[in-house]
Amino acid sequence: MTADKLAGAIREANGRGGCAFVPYIMAGDGGLGRLEEQILFLQEAGATAVELGIPFSDPAADGPVIQQAGIRSLESGTTLAKVMQAVGGFSEEIRIPVILMTYLNPVLSHGIAAFANDCREAGIAGVIVPDVPFEEDAVLEDALRMADVDFIRLIPLTAPDDRIRAIAGEAEGFIYAVTVDGITGARDSFAGSSADRLAWLREIADVPVLAGFGISTPAQVREFGRSADGVIVGSVIVDAFHRGDLVSISELIRAARNTPVPAE
Amino acid sequence: MVKVDRAVYSAPDAKGRYGEYGGRFVPETLMPALLELEAAYREAKDDPAFNAELESILTDYVGRETPLYFAERLTEAAGGAKIYLKREDLNHTGAHKINNALGQALLAGRMGKRKIIAETGAGQHGVATATACALLGLECIVFMGREDIRRQELNVFRMELLGARVVSVGGGSGTLKDAVNEALRYWVANVQDTHYIIGSALGPHPFPEIVRDFQRVIGTETRRQILGKEGRLPDAVVACVGGGSNSIGMFHPFVDDEEVALYGVEAAGSGIETGKHAAALTGGRPGALHGAYMYLLQDDAGQIEEAHSISAGLDYPGAGPEHSHFRDTGRVTYGSVTDTEALSALRLLCRKEGILPALESSHAVAYATELAKEMPPDSIVVVCLSGRGDKDVITVRKALEGGGRHDG
Numbered sequence: 001m002t003a004d005k006l007a008g009a010i011r012e013a014n015g016r017g018g019c020a021f022v023p024y025i026m027a028g029d030g031g032l033g034r035l036e037e038q039i040l041f042l043q044e045a046g047a048t049a050v051e052l053g054i055p056f057s058d059p060a061a062d063g064p065v066i067q068q069a070g071i072r073s074l075e076s077g078t079t080l081a082k083v084m085q086a087v088g089g090f091s092e093e094i095r096i097p098v099i100l101m102t103y104l105n106p107v108l109s110h111g112i113a114a115f116a117n118d119c120r121e122a123g124i125a126g127v128i129v130p131d132v133p134f135e136e137d138a139v140l141e142d143a144l145r146m147a148d149v150d151f152i153r154l155i156p157l158t159a160p161d162d163r164i165r166a167i168a169g170e171a172e173g174f175i176y177a178v179t180v181d182g183i184t185g186a187r188d189s190f191a192g193s194s195a196d197r198l199a200w201l202r203e204i205a206d207v208p209v210l211a212g213f214g215i216s217t218p219a220q221v222r223e224f225g226r227s228a229d230g231v232i233v234g235s236v237i238v239d240a241f242h243r244g245d246l247v248s249i250s251e252l253i254r255a256a257r258n259t260p261v262p263a264e
Numbered sequence: 265m266v267k268v269d270r271a272v273y274s275a276p277d278a279k280g281r282y283g284e285y286g287g288r289f290v291p292e293t294l295m296p297a298l299l300e301l302e303a304a305y306r307e308a309k310d311d312p313a314f315n316a317e318l319e320s321i322l323t324d325y326v327g328r329e330t331p332l333y334f335a336e337r338l339t340e341a342a343g344g345a346k347i348y349l350k351r352e353d354l355n356h357t358g359a360h361k362i363n364n365a366l367g368q369a370l371l372a373g374r375m376g377k378r379k380i381i382a383e384t385g386a387g388q389h390g391v392a393t394a395t396a397c398a399l400l401g402l403e404c405i406v407f408m409g410r411e412d413i414r415r416q417e418l419n420v421f422r423m424e425l426l427g428a429r430v431v432s433v434g435g436g437s438g439t440l441k442d443a444v445n446e447a448l449r450y451w452v453a454n455v456q457d458t459h460y461i462i463g464s465a466l467g468p469h470p471f472p473e474i475v476r477d478f479q480r481v482i483g484t485e486t487r488r489q490i491l492g493k494e495g496r497l498p499d500a501v502v503a504c505v506g507g508g509s510n511s512i513g514m515f516h517p518f519v520d521d522e523e524v525a526l527y528g529v530e531a532a533g534s535g536i537e538t539g540k541h542a543a544a545l546t547g548g549r550p551g552a553l554h555g556a557y558m559y560l561l562q563d564d565a566g567q568i569e570e571a572h573s574i575s576a577g578l579d580y581p582g583a584g585p586e587h588s589h590f591r592d593t594g595r596v597t598y599g600s601v602t603d604t605e606a607l608s609a610l611r612l613l614c615r616k617e618g619i620l621p622a623l624e625s626s627h628a629v630a631y632a633t634e635l636a637k638e639m640p641p642d643s644i645v646v647v648c649l650s651g652r653g654d655k656d657v658i659t660v661r662k663a664l665e666g667g668g669r670h671d672g
Contacts, residue, residue: 056567057567136289
């Protein structure tokens, strides 16, 4: 059953003595023809799963690096439908779970039921939609559940406790813990209490907790890997692929594999 | 016999929906701020002290109420229904935008938020917000598309004179929607101490409701004034629709008056058939952008398309959720007017009445003039003249000199 695929992959990474590492890449940046090769590279380098960004004309939750990658991808003709088709075409080659990150409007335009079905057929394990907060869950929840695709929730660590509990109670696959108030992109400092909040979130959650937003260096991977079940790294990976710098991607993944997660 | 009450319109519902439109499609990080805003607004709305303070500022500072003016020579020129103009152009800062900017700035102060951000297209909302912040001693940052900064450089300077910082937004088409994206990004990162004054009847709940309520003063005054002058309600009310704030404020007090026909006028740009327009309700389909489910200009894959209009204030690819709802229910009829037609109406109003309307408002004037022609002389049309056109003179001159072309 795919519903356990994501949590399973993360636990497996933890079982091997490291924190999970989920890189984000912008699908179609450099052309969709490169997508398979990019995912296979990440898989061979030891990524736990991969998050595929769908470009959107108005990415209000993204910083400059992902905005620019989205513009390049849109210019090369990328659409949600084409990405799902591409992933379905090479899903036999991919062992790690694939997650889609898309803003809501391309999904609405594609049709919610069709989107959920196409995800299932392409073997997509989970979906992240940054502009659907807890109050609007209903727009996607049933369709994704019927298609057996995890609906991954974002939880800002700055949210009130009762709100975090409520969202964690509905979590599927893993919880995407947002470590900063803000948009995607590298930054130097994080709220001082992040580690405590992550520890508490891991305690109350039934699924693994991955930390993301702003994590960009091996040192930050180790820092967050010590308090979460894994990390999600986006902008710096997008930038590295764009520059053809595969070495720094491998270094980040290695940092994660060598960072054992705390005991439950 | 059971007395059947007339249906009373009461949207939005508790989830911020107008029919199926509206909602709160924003990053999770913003939800606590939206819930806080909603609670603070409900409290303020029922607080006589808050309302008294707002009313006193609107009277003594903004100069309300604004006149409802019978445009006799325009009526003559049209040759049909009597045309009245609701003179929102006579407000302090020159447009209706100040009604909402002051209301929200007061609300922000009440919530203890001393930092204000805003987006602006034509610059009217930016100027209004900068003005409200100067008056109330709040810090102000205005996000404005690079293209709009070029088109509206005088308004940029005005905002800076008023103490605001204007941030140029280079992404996308460099217009209003990109300014909203950047304002949302800034807000997500600074939500703890910052309030976002959205200028149109757009965005996540409760913004469309708050903006509408602060703009309702337009329609409420109009209703009272026309009853005083004519002893009856108008047959038609006309207002332009970009995001839709002056129009929703004008229409809302008339929604339950079935005998009053309501007309929203979108910007047809170079013409709907050319694809270069800003008429989301006429040529778009529903989708989610900037926090709300509403009519949008978008391609087959759900990517938002650029809007085109000579009027920077109408240059937005969506129309607010309540307008989207009224389109579907048919309570409001939505039409559109091209750049060329709006320019003609602007000149007509200048020549016949000595009033230079904003390019936005000129769309409503153009539509109303045509509408009045088809109506009998004893009928009444009210047009919301949402702003004055001083800010547009350079654009207008270029368009007229260039044989109707413009750089918008």
